[in-house]
Amino acid sequence: MKTNKSLLKRIINFIDKKIIMPFTRIIVKVAKGFGSSNKSLENWLSRTDTLLFVSLFLAVLVFIILDQRIMVFSNKTAEVLKDQKVETVYNEEAYVVEGLPDVVDITLMGSRSDLFIAKQSSTSKVTVDLSGLKPGTHKVNIEYTEPIGSIDYSVNPSVATVNIYPKVSETKTLTTDLLNQDNLDPKLIIDNVTPEVDRVVIKGTDDKNAVNSLTKVSTVKALVDVEGLSMQDTGTVTLKDVPLKAYDKDGNSLDVEIVPSKISVDLDISSPSKEVPIKIVPKGEVGFGKAISTTQMNESKVTVYGRQSVLEDLQFVPVEVDVEGLKEDREYKLELTKPKGIKSMSLTNVTVRLTLGDATSKDIDNVNIDVRNLNDKYNVQGLSENDIKVSVNVKGVDSVLRQLESDDITAYIDLKDYKPGEYEVSVHVEGTDSRVQYLSKTKRVKIRVVEK
Numbered sequence: 050m051k052t053n054k055s056l057l058k059r060i061i062n063f064i065d066k067k068i069i070m071p072f073t074r075i076i077v078k079v080a081k082g083f084g085s086s087n088k089s090l091e092n093w094l095s096r097t098d099t100l101l102f103v104s105l106f107l108a109v110l111v112f113i114i115l116d117q118r119i120m121v122f123s124n125k126t127a128e129v130l131k132d133q134k135v136e137t138v139y140n141e142e143a144y145v146v147e148g149l150p151d152v153v154d155i156t157l158m159g160s161r162s163d164l165f166i167a168k169q170s171s172t173s174k175v176t177v178d179l180s181g182l183k184p185g186t187h188k189v190n191i192e193y194t195e196p197i198g199s200i201d202y203s204v205n206p207s208v209a210t211v212n213i214y215p216k217v218s219e220t221k222t223l224t225t226d227l228l229n230q231d232n233l234d235p236k237l238i239i240d241n242v243t244p245e246v247d248r249v250v251i252k253g254t255d256d257k258n259a260v261n262s263l264t265k266v267s268t269v270k271a272l273v274d275v276e277g278l279s280m281q282d283t284g285t286v287t288l289k290d291v292p293l294k295a296y297d298k299d300g301n302s303l304d305v306e307i308v309p310s311k312i313s314v315d316l317d318i319s320s321p322s323k324e325v326p327i328k329i330v331p332k333g334e335v336g337f338g339k340a341i342s343t344t345q346m347n348e349s350k351v352t353v354y355g356r357q358s359v360l361e362d363l364q365f366v367p368v369e370v371d372v373e374g375l376k377e378d379r380e381y382k383l384e385l386t387k388p389k390g391i392k393s394m395s396l397t398n399v400t401v402r403l404t405l406g407d408a409t410s411k412d413i414d415n416v417n418i419d420v421r422n423l424n425d426k427y428n429v430q431g432l433s434e435n436d437i438k439v440s441v442n443v444k445g446v447d448s449v450l451r452q453l454e455s456d457d458i459t460a461y462i463d464l465k466d467y468k469p470g471e472y473e474v475s476v477h478v479e480g481t482d483s484r485v486q487y488l489s490k491t492k493r494v495k496i497r498v499v500e501k
Contacts, residue, residue, distance in 0.1 A: 126158070126159075126160075126161055128157050128164055128168070130168070132152040133175045133193075134151070135149060135177060135191065136175065136176045136177070137176070137177050138178045138180050140180070142216065143216055144215065144216055145214045145252075147211065147212045148209055148210050149211055150191075150209060153191055153205060156202060157201070158202065159201060160199070166197060167197050167200050170195070172194070173194055173195050174194050175191060177192070177209070179211070183213070184213045185213060186211070189209055214254035214256050215254065216253065216254065217252070217253070218252045218308075219250070219251060219263060220249070220251075221249055221251050221266065222248055223244055223270070223293070223312075224268055225244055225271045225273055226271070226273065227239065227242070228274045229275055229276035230275060233276070234279055235392040235393035236354045236393050237279075237282070237283070238319050238320065238354075238355070238356055239275065239316055239318055240319050242314060243314065243315040243316075244312055245313045245315075246312055249269055249293060250307070250308040251305050251306065252307075253306060261304045263305060265298075266296070266297065266305060267298040268295070268296050269294070269296075269307060270296065271292075271312060271314055272291065272293070273314050274288075282318055283319060283320050284318060285318075286315070287313055288315075290311045291313065292310070293307045294307075321357045322353065323353055324350050324352050324353075325350065325364065326350055327348060327350060327351055327365065327367075327385070327396075328365040328366070328367050328368070328483060329346070329368055329483045330368065330483060331369075331483060331484075333372050334486065335373075335405060335408075336374055340449075340485075341372070341404075341405060342405055342406035342449070344402070344483065345402040346368075346399050346400065347399060348399050352394065353366065353388070353391045353394050355393075356390065363388060363391070366388060366394070367386075367388075368383050368401065370401055380400065380401070380402045381401045381402075381403075382400050383398060383400075383401055384397065385397055385399060406448075407446065407447075408444055408446065409444070409445070409447050410442055410444040410450075411450055413441050413443060413455050413458060414440045415438050415455070416440070416455055416458050416459075418436075418437055418460045418462060418476065419462075420462055421465075422464055423464040424467075424468075426500060427468075427469065427498050427500055428498075428499050428501055429499075430496065430497045431497075432495040435491065435494070436496060439460050439490065439491040441460060441487055441490065443458070443485050443487055444485065444486040445485040449482060449484050453485065457482060458480045459478070459479050460478050461476075461477055461478075462474045462476060462477070462494065462496065463475075463477065464498065470497070470498055471495065471498075472495070472496055472497075472498065473493050473496075475493055
């Protein structure tokens with residue numbers, strides 16, 4: 050009834066707007082055009098045959114319009130409703146169901162008016178009734194419930210083969226996985242992740258043939274999204290409604306029930322930093338007869354951000370300067386490279402200016418050889434006096450070399466991965482002043498590695 054009233058109201062409005070009003074406007078214009086002859090026009094309109102003619106014309110016109118409108122609403126057509134969710138009726142506490150599609154397509158056939166009403170209906174739904182079915186494999190019909198009986202429909206797919214399994218449960222240890230760490234503010238460090246529970250219950254089937262069998266679950270993870278955390282979030286931050294997901298040994302996600310399905314996770318967030326000097330490291334040899342006299346930088350220190358353990362071992366940030374063949378003073382604009390383990394720095398580039406002077410050289414004797422990276426289980430011995438001390442030739446401008454002392458020079462051998470035995474190893478030399486070139490006059494020494 051509501052539909053018929055609505056259709057009738059629309060037809061009446063259409064006649065009033067499209068016929069009566071335009072026709073009245075025409076009559077008024079004609080009357081104004083006659084001017085003083087209005088009396089004659091009124092007499093003409095009041096005649097019986099004139100009224101009959103006008104009424105017949107309007108009746109024919111209304112019939113044609115209504116007939117066209119009715120044909121539009123009565124012609125049968127079809128429409129497809131895509132991706133309609135399938136609702137399943139079964140005992141979710143006792144069984145696990147596999148094989149049902151999540152969505153189906155519904156093709157509706159009927160008049161345009163009925164299709165319009167059907168699409169607006171909130172009572173239509175797609176259902177599969179599995180109540181009463183026992184564990185096993187079954188073919189079931191996918192039904193579409195539509196309150197309008199004049200509508201024909203078809204479901205695609207209309208039949209599904211489902212597997213019903215008894216539901217079991219087991220307990221799994223929960224781990225955490227941090228998502229979007231690359232988008233985290235580089236000055237922030239997540240020191241600790243603490244979920245509100247460390248064990249969860251997973252529910253499903255233990256049948257090994259099932260796609261999402263519990264026997265395939267390798268890990269259950271809390272997916273902690275850290276994107277959006279900022280410097281204001283340092284301290285302990287609680288993230289709520291963190292989703293849980295189960296995975297097999299290959300990292301593929303499994304569709305099993307997890308209780309609880311979402312949890313809260315506490316994040317301990319810090320922003321460790323340290324201010325360290327920037328050290329110029331010349332690479333190559335300056336032109337013949339020249340040496341670096343002075344070095345200048347527009348910035349001498351930089352604040353670095355990273356884990357505390359990394360910051361404790363970091364003494365300076367090096368900036369390498371290519372001086373190969375350099376014969377005159379020069380200014381460089383150089384990018385700072387982040388040392389390993391450093392996530393952010395307060396500076397990204399520096400300006401370096403080098404001035405040259407005439408080179409001289411001298412030898413510094415009796416520089417002790419240090420040992421680096423030797424396993425704590427071992428000691429090292431030099432096979433002779435010449436294998437525990439070396440002479441170092443230093444090259445630079447005279448004013449720099451006069452200030453240089455033996456304590457400013459370090460000679461060392463790298464014994465990483467060495468085991469007990471006798472070896473001949475290379476000697477390395479470095480110094481505190483980057484303007485000086487250091488060269489050990491003894492290239493290799495003989496040593497013995499022994500157990501403590």
